[in-house]
Amino acid sequence: MKIFLDSSNLYDIERFVSMRVIQGITTNQKILLKDKEAFEKVTGKPFKYDDVIRAIVERVPRGMPVSIEFSAVSTTDFLEKAIKYRELSEDIVVKVPMDSKWDWAHLVKALSERDIPTNITALMSVEQVLLANAAGAGYASLFYNRMKDYERETFDGKEEETTAYANSVVRRSYDEIKRPTQLIVGSLRNLKDVWEIVYAGTDIITIPPNILDQMCYHPKTEETIKEFDSIWEKLNK
Ligand code: E4P
Numbered sequence: 001m002k003i004f005l006d007s008s009n010l011y012d013i014e015r016f017v018s019m020r021v022i023q024g025i026t027t028n029q030k031i032l033l034k035d036k037e038a039f040e041k042v043t044g045k046p047f048k049y050d051d052v053i054r055a056i057v058e059r060v061p062r063g064m065p066v067s068i069e070f071s072a073v074s075t076t077d078f079l080e081k082a083i084k085y086r087e088l089s090e091d092i093v094v095k096v097p098m099d100s101k102w103d104w105a106h107l108v109k110a111l112s113e114r115d116i117p118t119n120i121t122a123l124m125s126v127e128q129v130l131l132a133n134a135a136g137a138g139y140a141s142l143f144y145n146r147m148k149d150y151e152r153e154t155f156d157g158k159e160e161e162t163t164a165y166a167n168s169v170v171r172r173s174y175d176e177i178k179r180p181t182q183l184i185v186g187s188l189r190n191l192k193d194v195w196e197i198v199y200a201g202t203d204i205i206t207i208p209p210n211i212l213d214q215m216c217y218h219p220k221t222e223e224t225i226k227e228f229d230s231i232w233e234k235l236n237k
Contacts, residue, residue, distance in 0.1 A: 001198065004067075004206040006186055008052060009035045010042050012209040013059050025056060026141070026186060026206045028069040028095065028121070050088065057089035067119045067139070069095035075103050079110055086116050093138060095121040098128050108135045119184065124150060129173040133181045139204070142173055143187035144197060163196060170200035177203075191215065 004024035005016050008031050016022045036047045045051055053068055060066060068085060072078035082094045096107045096118050108118050119139035120132035124147050132140035147169055148162040157165065170185055177183050182203035188194060191214045197205050207215075 001202060002204045003212070004065075004184065004204050005212065006031065006188070006206040006208045007035065008032050008056060009038050009209060010055055010059060011038065013056060016209070016212065017060055017064075021212070022064075024065040024067070024204065024206075025060060026067040026095075026119075026184065027056070029071065050085070053085060053092070054088050057091055060091065062091065064091055065093045065117070066091050067093045067095050067121075067141075069097075069121060075107055075110075078103075078107055082107075082111055082116055083114065086114075093117045093119050095119045095141070096137070098122050098132070105131070105135045108132075108137050112136055122146075124169075126169055126172045126176065129183065130176060133177050137181055139182050139184050140173070140177065141184040141186055141206075142170060142202075144170065144185050144193055145187040145189050147187075167196055167200045170197055170202060174201040174203070179203075 002023040003021060004026050005013060005022045006026050007013065008027040013025060032052060039052055039055070040047055043051070043055060049070065053066075057066055066089070070081055070085070072081055086092050086094065094111055094116055096104045096111070098104050098120055104120060108120065111118050117138040119141055120135070120137045121141045123129055123132060123140055123142045129140045129142060144166055147166045151157040151162040151165050174183050184204040184206055185197045185202045186206040188197070188207055188211055191211055194205065194207065194211060194215065
């Protein structure tokens with residue numbers, strides 16, 4: 001299972017890339033807004049979409065996929081933007097939003113004819129994952145907590161039920177998906193989500209920086225190291 005970073009924060013991207021713990025980056029409009037101020041501070045430049053994407057690809061090693069997302073008013077507009085942004089780097093993967101009018105499928109076809117890899121995003125069900133897979137997308141992105149929100153809001157599901165449901169969607173998607181399409185699971189809100197998704201199974205888990213930071217910690221690890229350090233002191237007396 002690969003770990004991607006769900007962020008456009010340049011400081012965090014540099015940090016995790018330099019430690020070699022991530023194998024890809026995912027972004028979206030909401031993430032860009034969250035990191036807008038930090039971008040302007042770090043670069044001294046006003047926010048401009050092209051500049052942010054350029055700054056991200058400059059900070060990752062060649063061959064590391066960077067999924068970008070943008071909005072468009074039509075499929076023609078989307079295609080034009082995708083071609084333009086892809087010129088910034090060969091590592092750019094274009095996120096294509098799932099929709100019920102099949103625009104996404106036309107876009108996947110048009111983009112793959114131009115050798116532009118795609119990541120079908122905002123998937124909330126096994127059915128949608130299967131379709132993204134059938135259309136030949138490079139990645140299919142399942143949104144873990146947003147699936148749970150839907151179950152909670154629509155069926156008044158309790159925490160255990162919504163978790164069991166989302167885990168089963170992740171598991172079935174992982175079992176059913178035919179490679180080379182890879183399953184990405186995102187929309188994580190806490191450390192327990194990581195645990196649940198890892199157990200359910202996926203090709204890739206995309207994790208926000210604050211949760212990735214928490215993954216090093218375990219109380220028993222701290223206790224064990226303390227114990228060993230105090231023994232070391234005794235050993236060397
Ligand atoms: C994944 O690719 C998405 O960028 C992300 O995980 C969505 O998460 P959210 O539900 O927190 O917006």
